[in-house]
Amino acid sequence: MKRRTLDILFSIGGLGIAALLLIVGIVLTTNANFAKNYVHDQLGQQHITFTPADQLSDEEKKSDCLVEYAGQPMTTGKQAECYANEYIGLHLQSIAGGQTYADLGKPQTQLKEQVAQAQASNAANLADLQKQLADVTAQRETVFKGETLRGLLLTSYGFSEFGVKAEQGALAMYLGAGLMLLLSIAGLVHAFRTPATATFAAPEPTRNSTDDPVKV
Template sequence: MERTVYGVLSRVAAIVLVVVGVVAIIGGTYANGYVKNQLSSERITMPAGAALDALKNDGAKAALSKYAGTPLDSGPKAQAFANHYILVHMNASSNGKTYNEISGQYTQLSATDKASPDGVALGNLRQTLFMGDTLRGMLLTAYAWWLVGTIALWAGIALVVVGVVLAILGWGPLRSGKSTGAHSTEGPAAKAA
């Protein structure tokens, strides 16, 4: 009796896991493809040559060099470009200050100070940092969705594998068979007659 229950549960779980796994694989593949298509449509090329050489940050150079000259078309490339190229340039232009800090300084200026050469330069820096933060946010969002898609893809594969193993067990060793000699309810006298 227990074997029958385990067999049925194994078969039901197998079906559910395989279906959920296939849906996760489809979702993960779709997410990764969508991120690739959207990033590719922007036609951004990863920095190479002089653009890489100009970076003073060795960690940034190392993170970007493996993608040098290739199209920005995946989550890891988007993350590298956002964190090791855009952010490095933003920090260099603002001496490590954030958009919020620069914007705070700019908004405290009087109208006369904003019109001065230093005020205009600060306003331009504020605009540059705003655009950099916006682009970084978009690229890091693309990376996050690529990562979600990748996790879904691998989780889906794992679910399908577990589902197949349960199916093999449920339709194999755990499946209850018809009454055979070993499991017959008839006694020896009934078989002899």
């Protein structure tokens, strides 16, 4: 095969790959922008603002992100992660000794049974049991709300991370497309600089022994 033909074929293939990488990059960029804008709009509608720096508790000040975002409205996935883990998570630990909504289900059920028994027997500790039940119920409802909000914020954070990964993937596609374009251009330049008669990996002509001059 002629070397010029081979260079042109490889260059055309490189241009095709560059175009494909460019298209993939554009798709990834579109997805990244959608994720970023969607998370921004959804979080902005919640009107959540981080506690100002001068109002943070000593425990809250130990969190770097709470100090960094102090007083700012929540609009990004990273902010949602910080608020969910460092703010809500911290305050949930102070409720019911850090027990979760599921953990509080068992003591709540037990207290309901004890209250029912105390009511049936008109026990003297009925009022105390009712107060304990009210406290556990209030704690469980508070924990449920906190865990629900925390879960929703972490979901927003996870969705935003998909956008970040898509953005990184798009950058890789653009770099790959640029590299393939440069290589393809270099191949075309080399093709037109190569003599038309030059061949690639062509076998050398065999030499017939009868063509050798006869020595006298």
